[in-house]
Amino acid sequence: MATTTIDRNAKQFVLTIQDYSLFSGRAFLNLFTPPVYWTDFLIQADVIGWGSLVIVMLVGFFTGGVLALQSSATLESFGATSVTGRFVALSMIRELGAVLTGIMVSGRNASSIASELGSMVVTEQIDAMRALGVDPMRKLVTPRIFAAITMLFFLTIVANGCGILGGAAVTIFMNHQNGTQYFSMAWQGLEFRDILQGLVKPLFFGYIISSVACYSGLRTTGGTEGVGRSTIAAVVWSSVLIIIADYLISQVMLSIFR
Amino acid sequence: MSRMVVPAQKEAVAPPPNGSPVVEMRGVSIAFDGPPILQDVNFTIEPGETRILLGPAGIGKSVLLKLVNGLLRPDSGSIRLFGEEITRRREDLLFPLRARTGMVFQEGALFDSLTVRDNVAYQLIQEQVSDDEIDSRVREALSFVGLEQTFDLYPSSLSGGMRRRVAIARALIHQPELLLYDSPTGGLDPVTSYTIIELIGKQRDVYRTPSLMVTHRLQDAFMLCTNRFDPAAGRMVPLAKGQTDPRTTFLMLSDGRLIFDGSLHELLHTEDPFVREFLA
Numbered sequence: 001m002a003t004t005t006i007d008r009n010a011k012q013f014v015l016t017i018q019d020y021s022l023f024s025g026r027a028f029l030n031l032f033t034p035p036v037y038w039t040d041f042l043i044q045a046d047v048i049g050w051g052s053l054v055i056v057m058l059v060g061f062f063t064g065g066v067l068a069l070q071s072s073a074t075l076e077s078f079g080a081t082s083v084t085g086r087f088v089a090l091s092m093i094r095e096l097g098a099v100l101t102g103i104m105v106s107g108r109n110a111s112s113i114a115s116e117l118g119s120m121v122v123t124e125q126i127d128a129m130r131a132l133g134v135d136p137m138r139k140l141v142t143p144r145i146f147a148a149i150t151m152l153f154f155l156t157i158v159a160n161g162c163g164i165l166g167g168a169a170v171t172i173f174m175n176h177q178n179g180t181q182y183f184s185m186a187w188q189g190l191e192f193r194d195i196l197q198g199l200v201k202p203l204f205f206g207y208i209i210s211s212v213a214c215y216s217g218l219r220t221t222g223g224t225e226g227v228g229r230s231t232i233a234a235v236v237w238s239s240v241l242i243i244i245a246d247y248l249i250s251q252v253m254l255s256i257f258r
Numbered sequence: 259m260s261r262m263v264v265p266a267q268k269e270a271v272a273p274p275p276n277g278s279p280v281v282e283m284r285g286v287s288i289a290f291d292g293p294p295i296l297q298d299v300n301f302t303i304e305p306g307e308t309r310i311l312l313g314p315a316g317i318g319k320s321v322l323l324k325l326v327n328g329l330l331r332p333d334s335g336s337i338r339l340f341g342e343e344i345t346r347r348r349e350d351l352l353f354p355l356r357a358r359t360g361m362v363f364q365e366g367a368l369f370d371s372l373t374v375r376d377n378v379a380y381q382l383i384q385e386q387v388s389d390d391e392i393d394s395r396v397r398e399a400l401s402f403v404g405l406e407q408t409f410d411l412y413p414s415s416l417s418g419g420m421r422r423r424v425a426i427a428r429a430l431i432h433q434p435e436l437l438l439y440d441s442p443t444g445g446l447d448p449v450t451s452y453t454i455i456e457l458i459g460k461q462r463d464v465y466r467t468p469s470l471m472v473t474h475r476l477q478d479a480f481m482l483c484t485n486r487f488d489p490a491a492g493r494m495v496p497l498a499k500g501q502t503d504p505r506t507t508f509l510m511l512s513d514g515r516l517i518f519d520g521s522l523h524e525l526l527h528t529e530d531p532f533v534r535e536f537l538a
Contacts, residue, residue, distance in 0.1 A: 035384075119370075123365065124363045124364070124365065125369055127324070127329050128369070129380075130353075130356065131327060131329060131356055131359070131363075131438075132357065132380050132381050132384075133353045133357030133381060133384070134380070134381075134384055135353060
């Protein structure tokens, strides 16, 4: 009995991976063939980008601040408080800016996308769209995926900037160190590979967040209770996949720029 | 109940060029993780014909309706829509065929985020028709269902019956060659149900659009069959005693199989015990 259950679950897992891969691949390729719904892209870019801006700025600012706060104590014991700026900038740009922005956008937008599309499924709005001759993949999924990729790229830059400013605020006003030195060290410590790494990640994270959310939403079954399950699955899986993808991308980038 | 406006007459929909049925289902079966929902279903819808699919709730009527325009795919059998085989057709190639059909869903399935105007004009907006033409055609469609005043409203501010009527307007605006109604009066009060059936009768008698209506309400089915829409009076009037509409016929589902296919007279005189029990 237990073997049968494991067997069935394993098959279901493999089928889900296959289904998700085909789904997300098709949604991505739709951008290169007409019709492309640019108006929907702009609406989603506004919802995802502008709507997430404030929380991303806040998270970035205070993460930079806490990095400066925590690191300064340790760096002080080595007499190296002057490198606080470098530490904060590198941490934010290489890792934290992209990952935290991804997690925040996942929490805010993956849930809303999955619940919106899930509600449309259970109220037959998706079927109605198909019956009216409109492809929901092109109309709903493709614009969300490209809006998420584009906006996550810019939101990560904003988060990085706010993080460096947050670190500067703590360094200058709380640790009473030299601001010029902080920014100078931050700038000097950065290399092309760091910035490239930091800006490649959000492209993947945006794709993961939106494709997982759209997939969860459009595969909703079981009425309103199912919408709740889809929303949870979208947030959990997109967050977990962001962390896994972050590790894999870091590994690849480090091996390229060793 | 207020009388409804009859819009300018348009030409009756032409039958498929080769004279084939509008819909033809042969040996269709489908199952979802369990026993079959439909088994070996065969029927046709001829040009100008209205077919009423009867059966108790949960018997697979809506599934059958969704098979007709390819929203679901059968496990076996053949479905021809407008003379074209759709059973194994790719999803993107089905959209042009679906655009030629109008479908009214059980609860209306209006898009919550769009106004009534944008819901009704959904297909026209996708086709980038000019705003002026959209407004004019939406007003005409809303006038047909007696809801001109809802033009700027959102679906959330409409009653269940009004949503159903807006859904009918949305299905009609593109002048479909086939109409599919999924329990259009389900859950509605008798007065609103009468309005909906009157609209369906009007579409049948004024435009002669072939249609398939799913229902479990016998009174709706019989009313459609024993009345005709009088354009002069702007309402349904009973046919002479003993007369029925010859283009309105019945199908009945039981245990996944089509157990009846015929006229109202044949339905009332069948010996099938399930049909007799259903009619009782």
